[in-house]
Amino acid sequence: MAGVSETEASCGWVSVVMTVALLLGSVYVYRYVIKMNRRRRWRQAGKDVVVVHCPSPGLFTPCVSPFVMKFLTYLRLAQIPYQLDHEEPFGQRGLCPWMTVNGEGLADSQLMIEWLGQHFHKNFTKRLTETQQAVARAFTIMIDEHLCWCLREWRFKVDNGRNLVEAMRQPWYVHIFKYFFVEARKQTLWHQGMGRHTHTQVQHMTQMDLHALSTYLGEKPYLMGEEASEVDCSMFAFLSNILYNYSRSPYYTTITEDYPNLQAYVKRVKESLWPDWNQCVDQTRPDPNFS
Ligand SMILES: N[C@@H](CCC(=O)N[C@@H](CS)C(=O)NCC(=O)O)C(=O)O
CATH class of the missing domain: 1.20.1050.10 (Glutathione S-transferase Yfyf (Class Pi); Chain A, domain 2)
Incomplete structure (x- = not known):
């Protein structure tokens, strides 16, 4: 009798572990599909349209992150078209802001400004001595x-x-x-x-x-x-x-x-x-x- 109970007990554990694994797997697949859908959407933003990934607006400034504000201010200065995304404010490197342009991702306000400056020929510092x-x-x-x-x-x-x-x-x-x-x-x-x-x-x-x-x-x-x-x-x-x-x-x-x-x-x-x-x-x- 004791042997049967042990088998039943181990079967019980196996089902628990399998259920948890199945749940975690489903969450992972679900999140992956959502992530891929977002990327597809960002790719469809249009050629040379910058998708800026950042937190939702603040109560007193368009964003509480000064690095986001720096980047958005540059996009406005350079008159580069952009869209905001608040769903994934932190990129692969755990940094905010980051951008997607023509399907490619890049993080760091300064690197992004330099990249866009070259891409769009909008370098305002170049005209200085x-x-x-x-x-x-x-x-x-x-x-x-x-x-x-x-x-x-x-x-x-x-x-x-x-x-x-x-x-x-x-x-x-x-x-x-x-x-x-x-x-x-x-x-x-x-x-x-x-x-x-x-x-x-x-x-x-x-x-x-x-x-x-x-x-x-x-x-x-x-x-x-x-x-x-x-x-x-x-x-x-x-x-x-x-x-x-x-x-x-x-x-x-x-x-x-x-x-x-x-x-x-x-x-x-x-x-x-x-x-x-x-x-x-x-x-x-x-x-x-x-x-
Ligand atoms: N050098 C980066 C700094 C950006 C930065 O520090 N962003 C903060 C939010 S304002 C951040 O991502 N923090 C994440 C962390 O510290 O883990 C830039 O110019 O974009």
Whole structure:
């Protein structure tokens, strides 16, 4: 009798394992089919139409990610047609934004801008002198690779992601996962290095970056002179991020009180490249006339 029960028991386990394997397999196939369908749709966007993969719009900016804003601003500057996809905001390399163009995927705002610049012959930095090109390059790296981490330090270490969550429409479960997300971002800050400094030190570094931008911009309409170039896409993206999505940070106060030329710059770029700003932000925000 005992032998029969053991056989029955092992048959039971086998069925459980097979059912679980079948379920997991079905989920995998289902997800694969969905993924392939999305790619087919993106390929059908049209020749040379850029599909930008990014999160849904924020409440105050068309996207809370400054790198997405940088990329979208470039597409507008270069007048390259694009479509938005919010279903797969992170690409194969786990980076956001990424793009699909003519069926090919590419990630990293800077690499994408350089690729599109060559493909569409839209390189605005090229018309600058060699020295100006070097300055534009240095400012781009300062913004994307230094200022970016300084701002993240406030966002995650000081503010614990509160201002970020306020800038997006949130399904209820986001508040449960926020803690883990913020802790993971603090780890990233630590590994990058910025998270090892005191907030006072980071605040000083941020002020220096903003001061450098304000000084070099001076009275010019754009960072490199009379016309906008690629570096303005980074600059506009990060400064507008501070003004709209870091409203409780000391950096918001720095710009609005100490650097009126940076504030005027954001207004100018926004008016010229984002006249439809209010239609691009999440329409559920409390005040649609917020500017
Ligand atoms: N160098 C990249 C940076 C992009 C980036 O850091 N994006 C963030 C969102 S704003 C991201 O993808 N984070 C994913 C992660 O840190 O794992 C670019 O220029 O696009």
